[in-house]
Amino acid sequence: MVMERQYLLDNSSSQMRLLIIEDDRESADYLVKAFREVGHVADLASDGEEGLSLADGGDYDVLVIDRMLPKRDGLSVIGCLRDKGIRTPVLILSALGQVDDRIKGLRAGGDDYLPKPYSFAELLARVEVLSRRHGGRAEETVYRVGDLELDRLSHRVARGGEELTLQPREFRLLEYLMKHAGQVVTRTMLLENVWDYHFDPQTNVIDVHVSRLRSKIDKGFEQPLLHTIRGAGYMIRDGVHSSRA
Numbered sequence: 001m002v003m004e005r006q007y008l009l010d011n012s013s014s015q016m017r018l019l020i021i022e023d024d025r026e027s028a029d030y031l032v033k034a035f036r037e038v039g040h041v042a043d044l045a046s047d048g049e050e051g052l053s054l055a056d057g058g059d060y061d062v063l064v065i066d067r068m069l070p071k072r073d074g075l076s077v078i079g080c081l082r083d084k085g086i087r088t089p090v091l092i093l094s095a096l097g098q099v100d101d102r103i104k105g106l107r108a109g110g111d112d113y114l115p116k117p118y119s120f121a122e123l124l125a126r127v128e129v130l131s132r133r134h135g136g137r138a139e140e141t142v143y144r145v146g147d148l149e150l151d152r153l154s155h156r157v158a159r160g161g162e163e164l165t166l167q168p169r170e171f172r173l174l175e176y177l178m179k180h181a182g183q184v185v186t187r188t189m190l191l192e193n194v195w196d197y198h199f200d201p202q203t204n205v206i207d208v209h210v211s212r213l214r215s216k217i218d219k220g221f222e223q224p225l226l227h228t229i230r231g232a233g234y235m236i237r238d239g240v241h242s243s244r245a
Helices: 002-011 027-036 048-057 074-083 099-107 119-132 166-177 189-193 205-217
Strands: 018-021 041-045 062-066 091-096 111-114 142-145 146-152 154-159 162-164 226-229 235-236
Touching: 018 027, 018 048, 018 154, 027 041, 027 119, 041 062, 048 062, 048 074, 062 074, 062 119, 074 099, 074 235, 091 099, 099 111, 111 119, 142 166, 146 166, 146 235, 166 189, 166 205, 166 235, 189 205, 189 235
Parallel strands: 018 041, 018 062, 062 091, 091 111
Antiparallel strands: 142 146, 146 154, 154 162, 226 235
């Protein structure tokens, strides 16, 4: 299982923003966790009405929709979105896997149909294909969190208009944290993506760099942006009051 997850991490495409509309709590939690573990942003709606509202107002790359939902069924959600001119790609997940069921789903406006049970690796691959086919998102070159700004092309970092000087490793660390703003970033994620270690060297290298980075981006500012999430990792986000190391 660990090897499969690492394979998906290594082979996953650029970050996508997904909406999962699924009423089964266990299945929904599994999907959200699995997509987030491979670097994507996943929002959740537990019924058709909530899902329609989020899909209508959100900027998503792909929607993953169960057919049988409370309040409004999945095909109705898709039909309503299409009637409004919303063309966000939709992958339908359903225990209804007969040919006629799949045809109904596609004719209702779905772009792909995956019967349950399914392999997450296949689901991920299908979602990535849908995102690419519909243009996906261009990778951001400038990240912003509150008044902190990082330009990946010029390697410029500024907060409140004041330019900050970072060492190369500090820049990579901040870039990774800002790319995953609002998400908990674990030590393992940092070791693999910032230090290129695929093992934990059991040193305090991360703590030292995070402490130095925090002193540069937060010192002298009223609102801290870099937070330590006890027992989990780190998070960079505007307006969050978390415990700090």
